[in-house]
Amino acid sequence: MERSTSKKIIPGFGLTFGITVAILGLLVILPLSYIVIYTLKLSPKEFFGVIFTRRVLTSFWISISTAFIAMLINTVMGILIAFVLVRYDFPGKKLMDGLIEIPFALPTAVAGISLTALYRENGALGRFFHHFGIPVAYSRFGIVIALTFVSIPYVIRSVQPVLQNLDPSIEEAASSMGASRFKTFRKVIFPEIEPAVFSGAALAFGRCLGEYGSVVFIAGNMPYKTEIVPLIIMSKLQEFSYSEASAIAFVMLIISFLILMISNIVASHNIKIKGGVS
């Protein structure tokens, strides 16, 4: 510690670095490496045997497709809500801004039971859809609803600061030169907020893929129909098939790291436009 290299003038490196690495090693790296150890216990043939079953592949398809739809909904609504919150003044604006935080603040199990009760056949909103013969709870539609709920804030919160820093006079110039509202948005505003939209959407998608608490109630968990990947991992664990569970979890981890990597690459590609998050 006393080695005063030019870069380590401030005391405390040994202590803080040591404790950080020790905690990470014990609490994160050691447990996480267990997934790898367990997966390696399987031969490649066994590994692919676990992954390439119809039930597991279907659950991956359900997880990815529902997460994607929820992400799309929240991308469109996120841009709209961020725009409304930044550009317009109206009564109840502060309340709307606070409401957006609810999906992050509310425990997922609470969201799960209350969405299930709402969208059941006899629930307040389920009755409406049931009228048209569309079942929501215990179907993939229900999964999309739950995932949409938990990922509402991501796009809004990443677009909001960028939109705030955008000079409204550019838009005024565009519209005074005769551009329509839609054209102004597409040509002037959207290019500026695009990186923020993308990173918010990637975060939302990642969150949706791993979500468990809100989905488990509304999905009904029928194999081949409404079983998402976290649910299949859970049921493998309950059957004590730990190596199968870790193989599926391993694939899941690879997918989420890929999403992170892609969004990082896109973010660094767009580095010239940085959203200043306070």
Added chain:
Amino acid sequence: MEQKKNDGILKWVLIIIAAFFLFIMVIMPLGMVVAGSFAMGFKYYIASITDKYTLKALSLTLRATIASVICTSVFGLMAAWAVTRYSFPGKKIIKSIIDIPVTISPVICGMIFLLLFGRQGFIYPLLDKVGIDVIFAVPGIIIVTVFVTLPMVFREIVPVLEARGTEEEEAAAMMGASGWTIFTKITFPSIKWPFIYGMILSASRAMGEFGAVSVISGHLRGLTNTLPLHVEILFNEFNTTEAFAVASILVMLSIALLILRLVLQYVSKRKISRMQKATA
């Protein structure tokens, strides 16, 4: 003139779409919890939230939350200090490892501890000899809750420390100040608000954590139930009213934390703008 009028219409159309979406997706679920809790009257509600099992679950949830807040605070300060005050190889890797608990699925978070401490893990024989149950017991619940909230304080204070630079601390160190003095007199005052903000975030996540504790709990009623797990059991037993009553405790706690967070954000923003005015 025509354009202005159209803008007014567009404004209200967009506001109404936004409000409608949030009403269906956020307000109605919240209202459902209230309506569900009182479906069988006020007396029944009070009886459900003061039920023996509910109180036990509340106590475990609070213990796990307190443990999480303490751990994320200590770890966050240590790690943020190490990562922002010094340069060393592998810094980027350490930063991304710290982010792991919040990027992976809660079910996988629970699973890795099940594999580590379970019967087939290499620590099990040791734990068995000493007689400590981790899996399907209280220590396991606390460990996974600590795990999922570990990066919360770190993530809040690192951007602030990075933006501040290290000149002040270096100057103090050159003049012979000890590490502790530098920390308490220079570093901590500047990260006080984001530090508290991170603590609130971690409390709110710890309280509501479901997937990870669900894997590790084994659902022993009254022994290893946290409030969210208790809600699940009641709901699956078709005790819907009781489930919503217990959920309402969580809603009240999480909304209280949310309001605290928004107030904090408001106060710290005002402080910053006042400081900027003073320097300008």
